[in-house]
Every structure is written in C-alpha cells, then in structure tokens.
Amino acid sequence: MLCLAGLSEASACEGSEVIFEDKFADDAGGWAINQDVEAKDGSFVFKLPPDAMQSDLNVTYTVNDADICAEVVWPNGSAILGAGLLFWGEDNRNYLQFGVLNNGKFWIARRLDGKWHTIVENVDSSAIKVKPGESNTLRLKASADTASFFINGEKVRDLRGQAPKTGWRFGLSGDNFDKEKGARLAFKSVKVTN
Numbered sequence: 001m002l003c004l005a006g007l008s009e010a011s012a013c014e015g016s017e018v019i020f021e022d023k024f025a026d027d028a029g030g031w032a033i034n035q036d037v038e039a040k041d042g043s044f045v046f047k048l049p050p051d052a053m054q055s056d057l058n059v060t061y062t063v064n065d066a067d068i069c070a071e072v073v074w075p076n077g078s079a080i081l082g083a084g085l086l087f088w089g090e091d092n093r094n095y096l097q098f099g100v101l102n103n104g105k106f107w108i109a110r111r112l113d114g115k116w117h118t119i120v121e122n123v124d125s126s127a128i129k130v131k132p133g134e135s136n137t138l139r140l141k142a143s144a145d146t147a148s149f150f151i152n153g154e155k156v157r158d159l160r161g162q163a164p165k166t167g168w169r170f171g172l173s174g175d176n177f178d179k180e181k182g183a184r185l186a187f188k189s190v191k192v193t194n
Helices: none
Strands: 018-022 037-040 043-048 052-057 066-073 081-091 094-101 105-112 115-124 135-143 146-151 154-160 169-176 183-193
Touching (some): 043 169, 081 135, 081 183, 094 135, 115 154
Antiparallel strands (some): 043 183, 094 105, 135 146
C-alpha cells in the first residue's frame, strides 16, 4: 500500500475520488458494532476469542471499482494473528478476503455460502512487518473482474475472479489462531477511493 517508507495509509490509495474514509474517531462509520467489535478513539478493534475469526462488512457503502487501504497494528503477545481486507462482498456469507499473518505470510480466500475456499495459502512475504507494535498497510485495487494486492507498498499478487454485477461491499477481518487465549487486533484507518 505504501509507495515510500513512512507514508501513512491515507496516502496509499491512488484513486482520485475518496468514496469512504474512517479513522475511527467514533462508531458512526457504518460498521456492524457488537460485543466483539468496537470503533472509537482512533481504533477499530476486533476482540477475538481463542481460535476465532471475526469479519465486518461495511453496511453503508457499496462500490463497483475501488482502491481500498487499511492500516493494522500488531498487539503484544505471541499468538499467531491475521488481519485482512474483505472485498467483492455480497453479504456476510459471500465475499473474498486478503490477509496477512504476524508470522510473515499472506493469504487470499473466498467465502461462498458460508464455506471457505482457499485461493492462496500462507505465502511468505518479506513486505510484512511482524513485530508487536508494528503496523502494516494492506491495499487492494479492484477493477472489473481483476484485483491486485499490496502489502506496505509491495505488490504481492493479482487475481482474476467474478465481481458482483451490481456493486459490492468492503470490510475488515481479524483471525486468532491461538486455541487457548483471546486477542485484540486494532485497525487504525481505512480509506476507499476510485
């Protein structure tokens, strides 16, 4: 997402028109807030139970083509965590996910009728920052039936697929692979341009 080191997520998306931007000052950004999700004080936080995944499609915006950027910060702790962008979303049972793990790997998967189908699984990338407190900027650029994926400004993959015909939703996700301990994962911002 970042073209140069030190640039913030806000400058990562390249589209000329800002469709949506949230720095999570409050919970008015159109996210589905519940006991495991909070948006306030500059963070969007997933409270992840052991061995759990949370996803949150934005419920107030629909896009056709989009450049989506989000910044996530790894918490302290030794659990394997994942942070992701959701795209081509039709509803909570049908979307694609692009994510990074705090062990230096990324993945792309599709959720279809509530079942997961892996497209790219656990590919190593030196672009991923893995230390607690470090942030990663995820970016995906979707145009028609093609998506390109970036981690901290480095392009890692392209994908051809079938985008929804009448527009789609975007979102965020968090994964906790520790089978015993819960975790908290914080996004600092998300921006969508076209």
